[in-house]
Amino acid sequence: MQSEMNQRVLLKKRPNGMPSVDDFELVNHYLDDIEEGEILIKIQYLSADPYQRGLLAENPLRGTVLEIGSVIPGGAVGEVLVSRNPNFKSGQMVEGRLGWQKFAKSDGIGIRKIDPNLAPIPSSLGVLGMPGMTAYFGFLEVCLPVPGDVVVVSAAAGAVGSLVGQIAKIMGCKVVGISGSLQKKTYLLETLNFDAVINYKTQDVDKTLRDECPEGIDVYFDNVGGIISDMVISQLNVGGRVAVCGQISLYNLSEPELAPRFLSTLIYRNIRIEGFVVSKWNSRYPEGITRMAKWIKEGLIQYEEHVIHGLENAPQGLIDVLSGNNLGKVIIKI
Amino acid sequence: MQSEMNQRVLLKKRPNGMPSVDDFELVNHYLDDIEEGEILIKIQYLSADPYQRGLLAENPLRGTVLEIGSVIPGGAVGEVLVSRNPNFKSGQMVEGRLGWQKFAKSDGIGIRKIDPNLAPIPSSLGVLGMPGMTAYFGFLEVCLPVPGDVVVVSAAAGAVGSLVGQIAKIMGCKVVGISGSLQKKTYLLETLNFDAVINYKTQDVDKTLRDECPEGIDVYFDNVGGIISDMVISQLNVGGRVAVCGQISLYNLSEPELAPRFLSTLIYRNIRIEGFVVSKWNSRYPEGITRMAKWIKEGLIQYEEHVIHGLENAPQGLIDVLSGNNLGKVIIKI
Numbered sequence: 172m173q174s175e176m177n178q179r180v181l182l183k184k185r186p187n188g189m190p191s192v193d194d195f196e197l198v199n200h201y202l203d204d205i206e207e208g209e210i211l212i213k214i215q216y217l218s219a220d221p222y223q224r225g226l227l228a229e230n231p232l233r234g235t236v237l238e239i240g241s242v243i244p245g246g247a248v249g250e251v252l253v254s255r256n257p258n259f260k261s262g263q264m265v266e267g268r269l270g271w272q273k274f275a276k277s278d279g280i281g282i283r284k285i286d287p288n289l290a291p292i293p294s295s296l297g298v299l300g301m302p303g304m305t306a307y308f309g310f311l312e313v314c315l316p317v318p319g320d321v322v323v324v325s326a327a328a329g330a331v332g333s334l335v336g337q338i339a340k341i342m343g344c345k346v347v348g349i350s351g352s353l354q355k356k357t358y359l360l361e362t363l364n365f366d367a368v369i370n371y372k373t374q375d376v377d378k379t380l381r382d383e384c385p386e387g388i389d390v391y392f393d394n395v396g397g398i399i400s401d402m403v404i405s406q407l408n409v410g411g412r413v414a415v416c417g418q419i420s421l422y423n424l425s426e427p428e429l430a431p432r433f434l435s436t437l438i439y440r441n442i443r444i445e446g447f448v449v450s451k452w453n454s455r456y457p458e459g460i461t462r463m464a465k466w467i468k469e470g471l472i473q474y475e476e477h478v479i480h481g482l483e484n485a486p487q488g489l490i491d492v493l494s495g496n497n498l499g500k501v502i503i504k505i
Numbered sequence: 506m507q508s509e510m511n512q513r514v515l516l517k518k519r520p521n522g523m524p525s526v527d528d529f530e531l532v533n534h535y536l537d538d539i540e541e542g543e544i545l546i547k548i549q550y551l552s553a554d555p556y557q558r559g560l561l562a563e564n565p566l567r568g569t570v571l572e573i574g575s576v577i578p579g580g581a582v583g584e585v586l587v588s589r590n591p592n593f594k595s596g597q598m599v600e601g602r603l604g605w606q607k608f609a610k611s612d613g614i615g616i617r618k619i620d621p622n623l624a625p626i627p628s629s630l631g632v633l634g635m636p637g638m639t640a641y642f643g644f645l646e647v648c649l650p651v652p653g654d655v656v657v658v659s660a661a662a663g664a665v666g667s668l669v670g671q672i673a674k675i676m677g678c679k680v681v682g683i684s685g686s687l688q689k690k691t692y693l694l695e696t697l698n699f700d701a702v703i704n705y706k707t708q709d710v711d712k713t714l715r716d717e718c719p720e721g722i723d724v725y726f727d728n729v730g731g732i733i734s735d736m737v738i739s740q741l742n743v744g745g746r747v748a749v750c751g752q753i754s755l756y757n758l759s760e761p762e763l764a765p766r767f768l769s770t771l772i773y774r775n776i777r778i779e780g781f782v783v784s785k786w787n788s789r790y791p792e793g794i795t796r797m798a799k800w801i802k803e804g805l806i807q808y809e810e811h812v813i814h815g816l817e818n819a820p821q822g823l824i825d826v827l828s829g830n831n832l833g834k835v836i837i838k839i
Contacts, residue, residue, distance in 0.1 A: 210711065393768070396766065400768065414772050415768050421766060421769060426764050428765070429765060429766075431763060431764075432731070432761055435749075437749050437779070437780025438752070438780040438782060439780070441780060442780050444779070445778070446772040446777075447769070448775065451775055457601070
């Protein structure tokens with residue numbers, strides 16, 4: 172295996188605003204030896220997710236700066252080709268933060284074994300992976316929904332938002348999605364049975380929300396931030412809950428956006444706003460995956476994948492995610 | 506009693522920015538008859554609290570507009586003079602939102618009986634009343650402190666902040682206060698044993714916080730809002746909690762202040778921000794009062810009262826609260 176040629180997507184220069192394909196480069200790379208305790212994985216599918224934009228920044232929120240020339244970090248799923256680690260067998264399917272490359276070496280830490288009989292392999296990057304668990308735990312544990320709650324979700328046709336809305340329907344909530352195209356709106360209303368969808372590019376979000384939620388909003392699952400979030404938060408009921416999952420509308424800004432302060436408005440309405448990353452519930456993935464797989468089998472959860480072909484097109488996948496060109500989960504097939 | 510002359514403080518005109526004594530007027534008023542089910546209370550002490558500023562606004566956060574010519578709403582404690590309500594006896598001491606006046610009629614709803622043997626009467630407006638319960642439940646239930654937590658409290662020498670800091674010490678936390686004078690700083694450090702105090706008028710809050718909290722901040726009890734809150738929130742640790750109790754720095758602004766958006770910063774640190782009003786725990790006042798009275802007897806909680814004499818000076822009491830001229834609870838003695 173040691174003579175096998177790897178290919179990797181590296182960070183060539185830091186994006187200024189929306190990333191462009193020129194910010195990345197595809198390079199060849201000879202694989203190192205597989206040492207005792209390591210495994211070699213042949214990657215089949217990569218993931219493109221909004222959080223990756225944050226990793227490319229000079230002052231990332233997570234604290235560690237990705238050096239120029241590094242492999243782009245990201246979720247991936249593939250087959251174990253060589254194992255010198257007793258926990259893994261050759262031929263096993265595994266998922267982990269393996270990065271944008273054709274082959275990955277790993278010491279097995281943070282690598283999750285995938286059951287190909289449970290669902291198609293790419294779903295381990297979507298509905299049965301990080302985005303699915305983000306929707307499942309983020310909505311159920313942070314938003315604490317009860318039947319009858321009015322739930323608003325932004326980026327509603329994305330990998331996470333589309334699942335949050337469906338879980339909210341399962342919980343007996345009224346679901347209003349905020350989304351950016353007629354195609355997405357139609358999908359959410361007709362296929363996923365959302366109660367209402369607002370196209371923020373063509374409709375007055377504040378007014379339409381008031382029309383669609385005459386009794387106010389109980390839960391807001393926030394994927395976008397910015398002025399849309401200001402409008403939703405201003406319409407929250409007493410006891411309202413906000414899960415801050417993403418702020419995609421702000422990720423490509425070079426300067427923080429200014430906005431009116433709103434913490435006062437939380438006081439008299441006893442509102443809770445909570446940020447989270449899904450790794451908080453790492454130990455509970457088996458519970459979440461079992462539940463989601465059951466809901467898929469029962470026809471209660473549907474999902475879409477936006478598939479891009481070829482490692483060299485992974486940067487375009489990320490640009491699609493950040494531009495909202497996708498319906499559902501963006502997957503790169505190698 | 507019906508011929509008794511009442512005096513009341515009315516809203517004369519809406520304050521523009523910081524209220525002035527000219528925004529209020531003292532008027533005489535003949536008492537109405539006491540009907541079946543009602544009580545007549547002779548008020549001894551009134552309360553001035555930051556939240557009252559919000560009630561005077563044209564677009565109050567609470568939703569109901571106080572009409573010009575209305576009695577200023579506010580907490581008060583006094584003696585039942587006449588009772589035509591079977592739940593109250595003449596001579597009993599009671600506390601409630603009786604308003605800024607010498608005599609108040611009530612149907613008894615929301616009126617709390619006071620035990621004068623537990624503590625001096627005015628404490629029912631402070632440490633054993635609304636501010637005390639705000640500190641007790643707001644800190645313990647919203648901030649969920651554990652020993653070793655680094656707790657920052659703003660308006661630290663105020664009625665609520667000074668109690669939050671002491672309860673945090675009882676809980677085994679490290680306590681850093683933010684306050685606006687040398688006198689307050691000395692009081693908090695030397696009398697209340699805060700671990701550190703920052704005078705925001707003379708010190709660089711951001712830098713001093715970093716120096717005093719080298720391992721970051723776990724809990725922020727926010728009474729002030731504005732740029733001070735931005736600085737504290739930016740230094741919160743993973744799992745940080747913010748109780749939004751008040752935003753006194755913003756109450757006198759006629760336009761909402763603009764500030765950089767910060768919700769993104771909550772995500773990777775799993776931070777929770779929660780607004781609350783103490784009425785949420787109305788049914789648990791007996792628990793909170795019993796605990797606070799015990800801590801006072803044990804010398805674990807100390808409190809100050811800033812006493813103003815005469816109903817006619819109640820507006821000045823509110824101005825003192827809003828200007829930070831007070832150390833501890835502002836009480837108006839009639």
